[in-house]
Amino acid sequence: MIVDVVSIFPSMFEGPLSASIVGLAQERGLLEVRCHDLRDWTHDRHRSTDDSPYGGGPGMVMKPQPLFEAVEAVQALEDEPGKVVFFTPAGVPFTQTIAEELSGEERLVMVCGRYEGFDERVLSLADVDLSIGDYVLTGGELPAMVVIDAVTRLLHGVLGHEDSSADESFSDGLLEYPQYTRPSVYRGMEVPEVLRSGDHARIEAWRREQSIRKTARVRPELLERLPLSADDRRIIEDELATPLISATTGTD
Numbered sequence: 001m002i003v004d005v006v007s008i009f010p011s012m013f014e015g016p017l018s019a020s021i022v023g024l025a026q027e028r029g030l031l032e033v034r035c036h037d038l039r040d041w042t043h044d045r046h047r048s049t050d051d052s053p054y055g056g057g058p059g060m061v062m063k064p065q066p067l068f069e070a071v072e073a074v075q076a077l078e079d080e081p082g083k084v085v086f087f088t089p090a091g092v093p094f095t096q097t098i099a100e101e102l103s104g105e106e107r108l109v110m111v112c113g114r115y116e117g118f119d120e121r122v123l124s125l126a127d128v129d130l131s132i133g134d135y136v137l138t139g140g141e142l143p144a145m146v147v148i149d150a151v152t153r154l155l156h157g158v159l160g161h162e163d164s165s166a167d168e169s170f171s172d173g174l175l176e177y178p179q180y181t182r183p184s185v186y187r188g189m190e191v192p193e194v195l196r197s198g199d200h201a202r203i204e205a206w207r208r209e210q211s212i213r214k215t216a217r218v219r220p221e222l223l224e225r226l227p228l229s230a231d232d233r234r235i236i237e238d239e240l241a242t243p244l245i246s247a248t249t250g251t252d
């Protein structure tokens with residue numbers, strides 16, 4: 001996959017994208033990230049990318065001209081123009097389902113906002129405008145890195161074990177079950193017996209129950225979209241019968 005990023009701070013991407021799985025994906029040729037400085041498409045002496053808002057108000061707005069020219073020029077670098085992703089807190093909430101959809105693309109062009117955001121006309125270039133959460137950051141660079149990271153680990157051949165991402169939180173609509181590794185007892189805390197039993201059917205049932213309990217506890221709205229059996233509903237009822245604070249602190 002090729003990802004082109006347009007930003008006024010392209011150097012922000014150097015460190016975070018060179019380490020770990022995203023770095024390895026690039027080394028292995030499974031991902032190529034190219035960062036472009038939006039100021040390369042300005043035509044004035046000050047290389048300005050922003051201007052004051054029509055109608056008044058605080059802050060500055062990103063001008064349409066450098067953004068239109070940048071996106072068009074970057075798209076023209078390859079035969080395939082790629083899906084264009086803009087970042088804005090007012091966008092579609094980014095989810096694992098969207099990460100999966102984007103991981104099927106050969107090419108993405110990402111555009112990072114700054115200041116008070118984009119001149120609205122620029123959004124006509126977007127195939128999708130994404131928000132990474134209900135809070136306001138200073139720029140779209142961190143959201144772009146978040147999306148690149150989430151998408152990269154879904155690319156074929158990136159994770160060692162192809163099932164690694166299939167079992168994770170959100171992949172089946174539930175949060176992930178608790179995981180443990182050696183030692184079996186640490187500071188008096190024991191790994192649940194079922195996980196050491198070797199009984200795969202029991203382990204699978206336990207994991208599903210734990211996923212349902214965790215999701216009911218912290219993200220109940222996720223359950224509304226899932227087909228739930230009578231057993232699932234009993235587990236949820238049982239989980240919610242315990243008050244939240246004592247459930248999370250482990251006291252009665």
Ligand SMILES: C[S@@+](CC[C@H](N)C(=O)[O-])C[C@H]1O[C@@H](n2cnc3c(N)ncnc32)[C@H](O)[C@@H]1O
Pocket residue numbers: 087088089090111112113114115116117118130131132133134135136137138139140141143
């Ligand atoms: C300070 S924000 C602009 C906020 C805008 N005035 C608003 O109220 O929606 C500047 C840029 O940061 C990026 N940004 C900030 N928060 C974001 C979020 N939660 N998700 C995606 N992008 C975000 C966007 O690219 C945005 O254009």
